[in-house]
Amino acid sequence: MSVAAVKTERRSQAERREEAETRLLQAAIALVAERGLERVTLADVGEAAGYSRGLPAHYFGSKAGLIVTLAQRLVGGFGQALERVERHPPGLERLTGIVRFYLDSARKDPVGAKALLVLLGDGLNNDLVREPLAALNARSVKAFETNLAAAIEKGEARADIDVRAQAILILATLRGAVSQWQLAPGRIDLARVRDEMVASLKRSLAA
Amino acid sequence: MSVAAVKTERRSQAERREEAETRLLQAAIALVAERGLERVTLADVGEAAGYSRGLPAHYFGSKAGLIVTLAQRLVGGFGQALERVERHPPGLERLTGIVRFYLDSARKDPVGAKALLVLLGDGLNNDLVREPLAALNARSVKAFETNLAAAIEKGEARADIDVRAQAILILATLRGAVSQWQLAPGRIDLARVRDEMVASLKRSLAA
Amino acid sequence: MSVAAVKTERRSQAERREEAETRLLQAAIALVAERGLERVTLADVGEAAGYSRGLPAHYFGSKAGLIVTLAQRLVGGFGQALERVERHPPGLERLTGIVRFYLDSARKDPVGAKALLVLLGDGLNNDLVREPLAALNARSVKAFETNLAAAIEKGEARADIDVRAQAILILATLRGAVSQWQLAPGRIDLARVRDEMVASLKRSLAA
Amino acid sequence: MSVAAVKTERRSQAERREEAETRLLQAAIALVAERGLERVTLADVGEAAGYSRGLPAHYFGSKAGLIVTLAQRLVGGFGQALERVERHPPGLERLTGIVRFYLDSARKDPVGAKALLVLLGDGLNNDLVREPLAALNARSVKAFETNLAAAIEKGEARADIDVRAQAILILATLRGAVSQWQLAPGRIDLARVRDEMVASLKRSLAA
DNA sequence: AATGAATGAGACTTCATTCAT
DNA sequence: TATGAATGAAGTCTCATTCAT
Numbered sequence A, B, C, D: 001m002s003v004a005a006v007k008t009e010r011r012s013q014a015e016r017r018e019e020a021e022t023r024l025l026q027a028a029i030a031l032v033a034e035r036g037l038e039r040v041t042l043a044d045v046g047e048a049a050g051y052s053r054g055l056p057a058h059y060f061g062s063k064a065g066l067i068v069t070l071a072q073r074l075v076g077g078f079g080q081a082l083e084r085v086e087r088h089p090p091g092l093e094r095l096t097g098i099v100r101f102y103l104d105s106a107r108k109d110p111v112g113a114k115a116l117l118v119l120l121g122d123g124l125n126n127d128l129v130r131e132p133l134a135a136l137n138a139r140s141v142k143a144f145e146t147n148l149a150a151a152i153e154k155g156e157a158r159a160d161i162d163v164r165a166q167a168i169l170i171l172a173t174l175r176g177a178v179s180q181w182q183l184a185p186g187r188i189d190l191a192r193v194r195d196e197m198v199a200s201l202k203r204s205l206a207a
Numbered sequence E: 001a002a003t004g005a006a007t008g009a010g011a012c013t014t015c016a017t018t019c020a021t
Numbered sequence F: 001t002a003t004g005a006a007t008g009a010a011g012t013c014t015c016a017t018t019c020a021t
Helices: A005-036 A044-047 A054-058 A061-086 A092-108 A111-124 A125-153 A163-183 A190-205 B001-033 B042-048 B055-060 B061-083 B094-107 B112-124 B129-155 B163-183 B190-205 C003-035 C042-048 C055-060 C063-084 C092-107 C110-123 C127-154 C163-182 C189-207 D003-035 D041-046 D054-059 D063-084 D092-108 D109-122 D127-154 D162-182 D192-206
Strands: none
Touching: A005 A044, A005 A054, A005 A061, A005 A092, A044 A054, A044 A061, A054 A061, A054 C189, A061 A092, A061 A111, A061 A125, A092 A111, A092 A125, A092 A163, A092 A190, A111 A125, A111 A163, A111 B112, A125 A163, A125 B163, A125 C003, A163 B112, A163 B129, A163 B163, A163 B190, A190 B112, A190 B163, A190 B190, A190 C110, B001 B042, B001 B061, B042 B055, B042 D092, B055 B061, B055 B112, B061 B094, B061 B112, B061 B129, B094 B112, B094 B129, B094 B163, B112 B163, B129 B163, B129 B190, B129 D003, B163 D063, C003 C042, C003 C055, C003 C063, C003 C110, C003 C189, C003 D041, C003 D162, C042 C055, C063 C092, C063 C110, C063 C127, C092 C110, C092 C127, C092 C189, C092 D063, C092 D092, C092 D162, C110 C127, C110 C163, C127 C163, C163 C189, C163 D109, C163 D127, C163 D162, C163 D192, C189 D162, C189 D192, D003 D041, D003 D054, D003 D063, D003 D109, D041 D054, D041 D063, D054 D063, D063 D092, D063 D109, D063 D127, D092 D109, D092 D127, D092 D192, D109 D127, D109 D162, D127 D162, D162 D192
């Protein structure tokens, strides 16, 4: 067997592994969104992804391993999206842009949004996921802080804002709004909520 | 046996039953806050309440029955508190009073607050609890709407507010703030958050 | 309180007890016929009879006690009916009369017949009921033997019949016929079966 | 890995599974005959078959699933035996041959016979087993009908027999005889009963 | 790499039984 | 006498996990 052939084979195996892992995680996200963390079994994930019942255990080692990987993937995905959302320089425009983006992506990917909310609920009592989720929160709050500080710097916002508390409140409002919408989708118009939130923010932050 | 005697006897049995049910529910709330819904067993609840392992099943019929009862109790408790919180007439003062009360009670009763958040997380995938929780949300939003409308009527608030969307946002912020605080208590100063929230609200709603 | 009053009261209590016991047993028979021995609970019996859930345990001491009492009542009831059925003197007429009566009473009281069959099935592995049921079988076989012997004596039947084996067969046929009919009532016309059985018996026994 | 290797691997797994299932069912039959349907647990079956306590649930899904499989296996086994029993052409000889065979096989395999009787008892109140057992009855009756009709055709039997009722009676007698024998084995000589039954049949059917 | 057979712990649930009223 | 509250044992069923193929 030539070296090239070995390389090709190896790459092929690695690719297959990566593809399988991705499909397993996507299936897991969908199932977690649909049923909740504890009502999803490893076997469910394998079958839903089109593989065998045993594969998830083979890949992730244990259910805990799957959950941790899941949390990282969801958190990472959101982080990446958060970073590529806005071209505006730090400041008020960028801040409201992130807010819009957050609520719009929940509408575009309700399954991912729901899976994240489910993890957040479980993270209250589950050490496996608490840490990555707390880190996500911290990172998100930090991003809002940065933009609030820039807005103040630029004179777009009042100087007497409690930047950190305000950042926490902005993230809180986003999460709480999506949560209410997921719990009773028919009763909440997320687009109107988004517009009202942006308007309120501008008013309350305005210099 | 006289009628009075029969009544006494019956009341005594009924009292025993009621006391047992209350103790079981209190134990259940504490355990759910501590471990999460799925990591609490009926047997745990019985033992934590000082009864037998089988009693919760005997009373609530099933774990689902316990959860539903739990949800009703928590929701009802919060509803009652919401109603007795404020003596102000409907309007901006009362609105901010409710906001303060909500965040202060989370600090005073973190166990109950956490149990409610756990239920809210599970309600996303659990038809049994979704309904009472959605009803709680609807009721809370309605309360904020009422006060917003009164504030506008009185001239305390701008007339161009989207009352319903704003009410949803206020509840969202409260829930999201408590959620972040519960996930990483050391990182959030809920009192500062409360004050910043009230200040922001006053500014964004002001006429 | 006068002696007469005490007597009256005592009689009244005894009567009440007997009536309650009878109602409990009737309810038990109906439930056993409907669900089978193991799927009936003491509480079911109490409620079906219009009493409390605890009364059957109070009266019969245990489920085993209820079952034994039930078996005795059913067996006794059938024995009494068997004795009062026929006015014919022992012989072929009386024999076929019993056969007719047996199949006709199954149609008239399908619930009692089914309860007896259920007990017979359970008696195969249940020491509690095996003995009374085996005794019932022995008594029934004996009755057929007596009539077969009388028929031979009178010259109504062949002398070379194996009386005991034939008696066993007659009881077997009756039980088996009712059993088939109970299992699939729509597929068996018990009246036709009865007539064919009587005709066959007359032919096979004829001198 | 070659296709052959895959096949071997698969077959090997399938063989393990089939062997385990067969051993579980055999253990279940023995236990049901010994204790009755309700006094056998899934764990009992697993252990008696030399496997784990959980395997029966894994294979049959539920106790109901086990019972249904059991009923099918017992019914199927008897049907097969019924078909291979007799080389005689349809007619009286074959009919009496089946009767002899039935009673003789009960003596040779009392465990299987008892398990079938237990199921028949439970079938009265258990929709899961009623259907296969009613089908077995229907099939058995049909076989007797066929042979009775052939016997009449050949002139071996009277033409005025109610063929269907007579077929029901024959099956009834067989079942009832085995039932009495199982309830009190010491009191019934099944061989004598068999001979008397065959003699009676010949007489009552004779042209 | 991938499958799926097998294990065993633990949850829910049902009930016979006991006991206080 | 009668009720029903409370217990605790046992059974069914689900799954994470291990292991043979």
